[in-house]
Amino acid sequence: xxxxxxxxxxxxxxxxxxxxxxxxxxxxxxxxxxxxxxxxxxxxxxxxxxxxxxxxxxxxxxxxxxxxxxxxxxxxxxxxxxxxxxxxxxxxxxxxxxxxxxxxxxxxxxxxxxxxxxxxxxxxxxxxxxxxxxxxxxxxxxxxxxxxxxxxxxxxxxxxxxxxxxxxxxxxxxxxxxxxxxxxxxxxxxxxxxxxxxxxxxxxxxxxxxxxxxxxxxxxxxxxxxxxxxxxxxxxxxxxxxxxxxxxxxxxxxxxxxxxxxxxxxxxxxxxxxxxxxxxxxxxxxxxxxxxxxxxxxxxxxxxxxxxxxxxxxxxxxxxxxxxxxxxxxxxxxxxxxxxxxxxxxxxxxxxxxxxxxxxxxxxxxxxxxxxxxxxxxxxxxxxxxxxxxxxxxxxxxxxxx
Amino acid sequence: xxxxxxxxxxxxxxxxxxxxxxxxxxxxxxxxxxxxxxxxxxxxxxxxxxxxxxxxxxxxxxxxxxxxxxxxxxxxxxxxxxxxxxxxxxxxxxxxxxxxxxxxxxxxxxxxxxxxxxxxxxxxxxxxxxxxxxxxxxxxxxxxxxxxxxxxxxxxxxxxxxxxxxxxxxxxxxxxxxxxxxxxxxxxxxxxxxxxxxxxxxxxxxxxxxxxxxxxxxxxxxxxxxxxxxxxxxxxxxxxxxxxxxxxxxxxxxxxxxxxxxxxxxxxxxxxxxxxxxxxxxxxxxxxxxxxxxx
Numbered sequence: 227x228x229x230x231x232x233x234x235x236x237x238x239x240x241x242x243x244x245x246x247x248x249x250x251x252x253x254x255x256x257x258x259x260x261x262x263x264x265x266x267x268x269x270x271x272x273x274x275x276x277x278x279x280x281x282x283x284x285x286x287x288x289x290x291x292x293x294x295x296x297x298x299x300x301x302x303x304x305x306x307x308x309x310x311x312x313x314x315x316x317x318x319x320x321x322x323x324x325x326x327x328x329x330x331x332x333x334x335x336x337x338x339x340x341x342x343x344x345x346x347x348x349x350x351x352x353x354x355x356x357x358x359x360x361x362x363x364x365x366x367x368x369x370x371x372x373x374x375x376x377x378x379x380x381x382x383x384x385x386x387x388x389x390x391x392x393x394x395x396x397x398x399x400x401x402x403x404x405x406x407x408x409x410x411x412x413x414x415x416x417x418x419x420x421x422x423x424x425x426x427x428x429x430x431x432x433x434x435x436x437x438x439x440x441x442x443x444x445x446x447x448x449x450x451x452x453x454x455x456x457x458x459x460x461x462x463x464x465x466x467x468x469x470x471x472x473x474x475x476x477x478x479x480x481x482x483x484x485x486x487x488x489x490x491x492x493x494x495x496x497x498x499x500x501x502x503x504x505x506x507x508x509x510x511x512x513x514x515x516x517x518x519x520x521x522x523x524x525x526x527x528x529x530x531x532x533x534x535x536x537x538x539x540x541x542x543x544x545x546x547x548x549x550x551x552x553x554x555x556x557x558x559x560x561x562x563x564x565x566x567x568x569x570x571x572x573x574x575x576x577x578x579x580x581x582x583x584x585x586x587x588x589x590x591x592x593x594x595x596x597x598x599x600x601x602x603x604x605x606x607x608x609x610x611x612x613x614x615x616x617x618x619x620x621x622x623x624x625x626x627x628x
Numbered sequence: 629x630x631x632x633x634x635x636x637x638x639x640x641x642x643x644x645x646x647x648x649x650x651x652x653x654x655x656x657x658x659x660x661x662x663x664x665x666x667x668x669x670x671x672x673x674x675x676x677x678x679x680x681x682x683x684x685x686x687x688x689x690x691x692x693x694x695x696x697x698x699x700x701x702x703x704x705x706x707x708x709x710x711x712x713x714x715x716x717x718x719x720x721x722x723x724x725x726x727x728x729x730x731x732x733x734x735x736x737x738x739x740x741x742x743x744x745x746x747x748x749x750x751x752x753x754x755x756x757x758x759x760x761x762x763x764x765x766x767x768x769x770x771x772x773x774x775x776x777x778x779x780x781x782x783x784x785x786x787x788x789x790x791x792x793x794x795x796x797x798x799x800x801x802x803x804x805x806x807x808x809x810x811x812x813x814x815x816x817x818x819x820x821x822x823x824x825x826x827x828x829x830x831x832x833x834x835x836x837x838x839x840x841x842x843x844x845x846x847x848x849x850x851x852x853x854x855x856x857x858x859x860x861x862x863x864x865x866x867x868x869x870x871x872x873x874x875x876x877x878x879x880x881x882x883x884x885x886x887x888x889x890x891x892x893x894x895x896x897x898x899x900x901x902x903x904x905x906x907x908x909x910x911x912x913x914x915x916x917x918x919x920x921x922x923x
Contacts, residue, residue: 265853268753398897427900431848431857434646435892435899438772458754458849466759466775466847468766488849490756525751 262300265455281538305335312339330354330401350533362623370533373405375614379500385416393445394423397452405451465493503529514568526600578623582611642772651885652785658877660836666872673735676859677742682841697760708838709831716830746852754849870920
């Protein structure tokens with residue numbers, strides 16, 4: 227099969243383009259791999275599958291004349307489970323590309339499989355910068371955001387306003403460590419000071435003890451370097467302990483709209499954070515999101531879910547253009563054509579696999595400002611992608627400079 | 629308000645108080661488990677799920693019927709207790725004569741079904757539930773800020789725990805109940821309806837879980853996963869205290885809450901496992917648990 231591939235590829239190149247379409251086993255198979263039952267299930271989960279379906283339907287269910295098939299599975303936030311599914315999908319089911327994969331540790335496990343097997347991996351859910359740093363691979367694309375861009379945009383904005391002492395409340399897992407590391411670096415770079423950090427286990431119910439330690443530090447800002455249910459519980463309980471009333475501000479380094487929904491505007495109001503996508507941002511995002519909400523029980527899409535749509539759409543465009551599902555060729559094509567969808571405007575994909583997209587600083591509305599369901603954010607500012615993301619030279623990706 | 633928080637002894641005191649608050653949740657949940665195990669010999673794996681149902685009933689009452697916290701505090705345990713009665717009458721009852729393991733498997737399956745159904749309907753992110761107006765705000769104790777609601781949780785659960793202990797160990801009804809578990813045939817011969825008593829005991833045990841759910845709703849998110857996050861710890865509490873020992877469940881629940889609080893100060897990363905380390909040690913040294921009797 228491999229020889230056939232190379233032959234076809236050679237033929238394709240000889241013919242000067244996608245005329246000799248070569249799709250192995252006659253279908254394009256895309257696997258949505260994420261948490262479908264645990265604490266990240268609402269920010270990705272079935273919603274990501276719905277988003278991927280919307281992208282496939284936009285292509286009429288076919289690309290380069292061949293049908294597109296979607297599969298999905300629950301990786302349970304366990305690296306071993308995630309890698310086993312990826313292996314099975316690729317070896318047995320002929321899956322060509324895997325998307326989403328929140329929970330950085332699991333995504334790193336899956337990445338080692340896709341790198342070994344040379345398949346596309348388009349990450350939307352996970353936050354670690356390692357995917358475009360020391361663990362980068364030619365077939366990996368990091369789509370929606372990363373911890374560096376989130377921390378960078380948020381921290382710079384706040385330190386500039388005089389919020390120069392920070393305390394980090396950090397989840398004890400790979401993605402959150404990465405958030406904390408980036409957060410600390412930016413605070414110090416911007417001239418602020420980090421007074422302390424405390425780490426809590428994943429899936430913590432009671433944050434009071436950590437919050438009191440944060441309170442004792444007397445920092446102006448408490449940075450939440452965690453995600454999902456952990457962020458929600460931390461913010462709810464901070465309100466209970468009067469932390470915001472006593473003058474400290476909470477800043478989320480990774481907040482999704484589902485988190486704000488779950489906290490409720492009363493406790494979440496005033497929270498400042500960075501996201502790459504908000505459903506009610508402009509005409510284009512609204513139009514797409516309305517379609518999504520119709521199909522997903524009225525729930526607004528998260529940035530991770532919007533990213534899955536964008537990634538699948540762009541992947542299909544590249545397969546169409548390249549006329550093959552060979553991952554190295556497709557990945558190269560994906561990096562050649564500009565990224566365009568409802569929340570991407572001619573964005574580039576760098577050699578290390580980073581989609582350089584604009585990021586937005588948001589603030590959660592007060593209950594009085596909100597006009598209806600899911601009307602939660604106001605935009606404070608936009609950070610151009612080039613300023614938001616880590617420069618390629620600092621990531622240490624071995625692919626760069628080759 | 630944090631003038632003393634920098635000083636270790638006072639900070640420690642704050643953490644101990646927080647531990648007591650968590651401990652009172654553990655106590656309330658493990659109490660229900662202990663009552664059910666002690667009287668029915670059923671390892672009720674559905675306890676966490678029913679705690680979650682209690683919280684959801686409170687949320688549903690508020691969002692759909694406009695019934696607030698105080699109403700929910702009475703209604704939700706009744707609803708959960710009624711669910712428990714139905715489960716006991718229709719399913720659990722058939723398993724009393726076979727090995728404990730079957731009851732464990734049945735209730736575990738029920739827990740998965742409850743969680744799955746709520747997850748399907750409401751997602752995992754959880755629903756917001758406000759703190760009732762009367763219990764808003766807090767008091768500055770000098771060494772920490774105590775939210776009024778947390779104080780209320782400690783008081784309410786201690787009251788319920790002690791009341792339950794008293795009812796079972798010190799009243800005539802409790803004596804009947806204990807006698808019925810020792811020798812059901814004989815107690816029945818005295819004209820007491822043992823099956824009804826056993827059903828009511830199960831209903832009461834899970835109603836305690838429902839009550840804990842309502843108490844937890846304003847603090848944690850009301851989420852389908854809230855029970856499974858907690859149930860394992862609570863089981864460890866029951867094992868450490870001694871399966872079926874009511875006083876053991878209460879004392880161990882509070883004690884472990886305190887210990888967990890201390891761990892969060894000295895080595896936060898280990899706070900999730902400290903309970904299980906203690907469980908392992910206790911099982912090796914005293915397999916029946918700290919307050920348990922050898923059976």
